[in-house]
Amino acid sequence: MSEAPFVEVRDLRRVFDVSKPWLNRVLENAPRQYLKAVDGVSFDIARGETFALVGESGSGKSTVARMVVGLLPPSDGTVAIAGVSMNDVDVAQERQRLRRRIQMIFQDPYASLNPRWRVGRIIAEPIRAFQIVEGEAAINNRVGELLTLVGLHPDDRSKFPHEFSGGQRQRIAIARALASNAEFIVCDEPTSALDVSVQAQILNLMRDLQERLGLTYLFISHNLAVVRHMATRIGVMYLGRLVEISDGKQLFSNPRHPYTRMLLDAVPDLAMTGKARDGVKGEIPNPISPPCGCTFHPRCPLVFDRCRIETPPVIDGVACHAVNEGRVAAA
Amino acid sequence: MTVKEAVPVLSVRDLTVEFVTRRATLRALDRVSFDVARGEVLGVVGESGAGKSVTGSAIIGLIDPPGRIAGGEVLLSGARIDDLPQEAMRKVRGKRIGMIFQDPLTSLNPLYRISEQLIETIRVHTDLDAAQARARAIALLDEVGIPAPERRIDSYPHEFSGGMRQRVVIALALCAEPEFIIADEPTTALDVSVQAQIIALIKRLCKERGTSVMLVTHDMGVIAETADRVAVMYAGRIAEIGPVREVVKQPLHPYAKGLMGAIPSLEGEAKRLVQIPGTMPRLSAIPPGCAFNPRCSQAFSRCHVERPELIAVGDRKVACHLYDESNAEIAA
Numbered sequence: 231m232s233e234a235p236f237v238e239v240r241d242l243r244r245v246f247d248v249s250k251p252w253l254n255r256v257l258e259n260a261p262r263q264y265l266k267a268v269d270g271v272s273f274d275i276a277r278g279e280t281f282a283l284v285g286e287s288g289s290g291k292s293t294v295a296r297m298v299v300g301l302l303p304p305s306d307g308t309v310a311i312a313g314v315s316m317n318d319v320d321v322a323q324e325r326q327r328l329r330r331r332i333q334m335i336f337q338d339p340y341a342s343l344n345p346r347w348r349v350g351r352i353i354a355e356p357i358r359a360f361q362i363v364e365g366e367a368a369i370n371n372r373v374g375e376l377l378t379l380v381g382l383h384p385d386d387r388s389k390f391p392h393e394f395s396g397g398q399r400q401r402i403a404i405a406r407a408l409a410s411n412a413e414f415i416v417c418d419e420p421t422s423a424l425d426v427s428v429q430a431q432i433l434n435l436m437r438d439l440q441e442r443l444g445l446t447y448l449f450i451s452h453n454l455a456v457v458r459h460m461a462t463r464i465g466v467m468y469l470g471r472l473v474e475i476s477d478g479k480q481l482f483s484n485p486r487h488p489y490t491r492m493l494l495d496a497v498p499d500l501a502m503t504g505k506a507r508d509g510v511k512g513e514i515p516n517p518i519s520p521p522c523g524c525t526f527h528p529r530c531p532l533v534f535d536r537c538r539i540e541t542p543p544v545i546d547g548v549a550c551h552a553v554n555e556g557r558v559a560a561a
Numbered sequence: 562m563t564v565k566e567a568v569p570v571l572s573v574r575d576l577t578v579e580f581v582t583r584r585a586t587l588r589a590l591d592r593v594s595f596d597v598a599r600g601e602v603l604g605v606v607g608e609s610g611a612g613k614s615v616t617g618s619a620i621i622g623l624i625d626p627p628g629r630i631a632g633g634e635v636l637l638s639g640a641r642i643d644d645l646p647q648e649a650m651r652k653v654r655g656k657r658i659g660m661i662f663q664d665p666l667t668s669l670n671p672l673y674r675i676s677e678q679l680i681e682t683i684r685v686h687t688d689l690d691a692a693q694a695r696a697r698a699i700a701l702l703d704e705v706g707i708p709a710p711e712r713r714i715d716s717y718p719h720e721f722s723g724g725m726r727q728r729v730v731i732a733l734a735l736c737a738e739p740e741f742i743i744a745d746e747p748t749t750a751l752d753v754s755v756q757a758q759i760i761a762l763i764k765r766l767c768k769e770r771g772t773s774v775m776l777v778t779h780d781m782g783v784i785a786e787t788a789d790r791v792a793v794m795y796a797g798r799i800a801e802i803g804p805v806r807e808v809v810k811q812p813l814h815p816y817a818k819g820l821m822g823a824i825p826s827l828e829g830e831a832k833r834l835v836q837i838p839g840t841m842p843r844l845s846a847i848p849p850g851c852a853f854n855p856r857c858s859q860a861f862s863r864c865h866v867e868r869p870e871l872i873a874v875g876d877r878k879v880a881c882h883l884y885d886e887s888n889a890e891i892a893a
Contacts, residue, residue, distance in 0.1 A: 286752035395840050425608035425779065425841075430823035430834035437833075452752070455782075459825035459834070482827060496757035498782035499827050500809055513722050513755055 234313060235274035236446055237281075237298065237414065242307035244268040244293050248518060265518050267293040269470040270307070272544070275463075277413075280440070280447040282461035282478075284454060284493075288517055290470040291450045295418045298448060299334050300325075311414065330360045333407035337419035339399035343391040349402055350387030353377070356410040376405040381435060397428035404435065408443070416448045421456060433459060454497050458482055466490050469517055469525040475547045486548045488530045524551065532557065568639040569596035570741050570773040571620070575633035576643075578612075578619050578797075580844075582627065587844040589615045591797045592633065594871070597741070600771045602764070604788030604805060606781055606820075610841055612797040613777045617743045619643075620775075621658050622650045638740060656686045659734030659772075663746035665726035668733075669718040675702075675729055676714040679736065686737035701732040705762060724755035731762065738770070745777045760787050781824055785809050793817045796842055796852035803877025813879045815857045851882065859883060 249255060249262040268290040275281040283291040296302040298309050300316050309316040311332060314324050333356075336342040343352055353373045357363060363372050374384035380401040391399055400420060407415050420436070421429040433456065439445060451457050457464055457478075464481045466474045466489065474487040485491045512529040515521055521528050527537040532552040542549045551557075578590040590612050597603045605613045618624050620635050622643065635643040642653055654660075662668045670678060679698035683689060689697060695714075702710035705728040718726055727747060734742055744763065748756040764787055767774055776788055784791050785805060792802040793814065801814040812818045822835025839856045842848060848855055854864040863882050871878040872885060 286754060397840060426781070427608060427820060427823045427837045428840060430825075430836050433825070434834055434836055453825075454753070455825040455827050458827060493753060494827070496754045497827060498757070498760060498780070498786035500782055500785045500821070500824060513724050514752070 236277040236312060237275035237448070238308075238310040239274070239294075239298065240272050240308045240310075242268055242271045242294065242297060242309065243305045244290075244297060244302065245305045263518055266470050266520070267517070268297070268304075271465075271467075271470075271472050272307075273465055273472065273475060275414075275446060275448060277446055278440075278444050279462040280449050280460050282449040282451060282457040282464045283467055284451060284457050284464060285467035286452060286493075286514055288469070288514055289467040291452075291467050292418050293470075294467075295334070295416050295448060295450050299332055299416050300329075301334075330356075330362075330410045331413045333410060333412035333415050335400070335403050335407050335415060335417045335420045337422050339396055339403055339423065340391075342403055343399060343406075345391055347390075348387065349377075349389055349391065349394075352391070352402065353387070353406050353409050356406060360410050362410060372409070376409055379408065379439070380405045381431075395428070396424050397431055400424065400432050401435065404432075404439070408439070413444070414446045414448070416450075418450045419452070420449075422451070422453070429456070436460070454482075454494065466493070469514065469520050471525060471541075471549065472544060473526065473549045475544070486553050487526075487550050488532050488552070489526050492529070524549075569598050570601075570638055571597040571775070572636040572639075573616075573620065573633070574636070576616070576619055576630065576635065577632040578615055578624060578628060579631040580628045585845055588631075588847070589628065589797050589844060590619060593794075593797070593799055594633075595792055595799065595802055597773045597775060599740075599773055600767065601790065602767055602774045602776055602788045604784035604791040605775060605777045605794060606779060606784055606791060607794035608779060608820075608841055610796075610844070611794040613779075613794055614745055615797075616794075617660075617745050617775065617777055620743060621654050621660065623654075655682065655739070656737045657739050657741065659737070659739035659742040661727075661730055661734050661742065661744040661747045663749050665723065665730045665750070666718065668730050669726065671718050674715050674717055675721075679714070679729075679733060682733055682736045698732075698736075701735055702729070704766075705729075705732045705735075706758070707732075723751055724758060727751060727755075727759055728762065731759075731766070735766065735770075735772075740773065742772055742774045743777070744774055746779070747776070748783055749778065749780070756783070763787060781809065781821065793820065796847055797844070798852060799871065799878075799880060800853065801877065801879045801881075802871070803875075807875070807877060813874060813877065813884060814853075814881050815859055815883075816853045819856075851880075 244267045246265045246267055248265045250260055254260060271294055283294060285291045297304045303317060311328060314321055314328050316325060350373050353376055354369050357369050357372055363369055373387050377384050377386055382401055421432050424432060449460050461478045464476060464478055465472050468489050474490050485494050523539045524537040524542050527533045536551050542551045545554045574594050575592045576590055577592055580587045580589055593616060605616060607613050619630055624630060630643055634641055637657060676698060680694045683694040683697055699710045699714055702714060707713055707725060707728055721729060748759050751759060760783060778784060788805045790803060791805045791808050793800045795816050801808060801817045809821060812821050819835055819837035825834060837856055850866050851864040851869050854860040869880045869882045871880045874884050
């Protein structure tokens, strides 16, 4: 790597307290309970690349996203963007300046836009907040530009969000994210609520904007095909841990972790090769009491004694004893 | 394809469903016709608002006012069921047509144990006594792959995970050994690894029991994996219907082509996705002629005036003027 990574996530952890209320704990003599949503996640994102996190529900991908943008303080570990730590008090002022450059796009475009605000005001909000341009006329101009950029009409500014379809609302959300001249956009399942033909429009738009504006994306999705289409690098999460990090293409041509293989095998595909599937075993265990050792071991076809005791570290992009000991031939 | 049996399990003829509102009458289904043969899985795909779920509801007579079936007929094993009185229809529902809905948590009653719900359903539809019904319920749970069914049967729905709950719902649908099952987005609320299990289960049950299934989903991958034939719906009409392999690999209808191209794939080069401009029209503003004409790149004058009927092309049927003999030169 020639330069320092744009986003640097180191050993990120987040624990949620899911204990019963105090009175219940006293009466039922119940202990406090903690849920490790994210457990020691590290990755880098280079400028201009799309890093994707995939995983099933409950794997902690959205929690990572929220910690990266600073919506949720991490329990432990650090996030640094452009060299500025997101949780170091000493650099609070610098961080404030950094905020402008980070934006987020959410899953549900019906919930992420204020229904009582006109679109123009929604998009102008970051412009005013960060004083990107001064003066009403200039702000108006900029809003018009942004709407055109995402494929809407400048006159749409005077409408309310309910007048738009899901795909158009997601365009508005993208315009709002771009309003502060953001460089890094965290997209949490941006197309999951959309129909496929609209999803295609949004994904194409996001790629075009990345090319034109040099954006960096952290892309969260459960849909492997969408991730494959968008990402340059991919991290696979399982129960709060990263189990595999790999180049986009390689992950699909040569998956290494047994969970990744299982996941890829499970996706119903249009190709209809009629391939026989190894039946997928089991379901994600309860994250409050995850299995000890490697959390995937109860479902893993390659499990052996060490997996039940020792948590595998990420070595060379894979967190799996079997792979790291060379017990599996690379497929 | 196998030789068509004399009487299809389900036959839908020119089904039209309308919703009467104060401003206008909205046509959610517009003369939809299809057959489902014995042991066949018919996939129904389309984007939201295409009329997939309404088709399912109309077949089992669960269209609530202000909606109504405005025309056409539904035949189950050759006998009309859409004009049955409420009481008779209730016997068909559950007994002869089973249902699996998207969200397993809302289709199970959270206040009753699984055993009570299963046994009640079995006893309503068969003459088994309580003990026999319980034995049968356990056998069913075993069949849908719930481990230790004799113990799990007395659990409440919230004690099951999403995938297990969906298995219970499938067991519930199988209670009375129906001839036909409507599965409305059965895997949409589930994770991929669990989804694969449920798809495999539906396929296996279909094969073993010879039950026909109408699988409604927006996920083309699920259809490709499960269905024998597929119907692509658009704005309340069938755009294309035919064997799944042909429709997925070489769609004929411009909308079906766009839809297939819009799906990111796990194989091949990750290229730019095909984009269909615009969105599906609202029911209140369906354009005259072919409903797809404003978004179609191949639309010509006839598309704006005349609604295309389904035209047979090989094993398939396509509702597109391009495939009409008299327009052969435009299509070429």
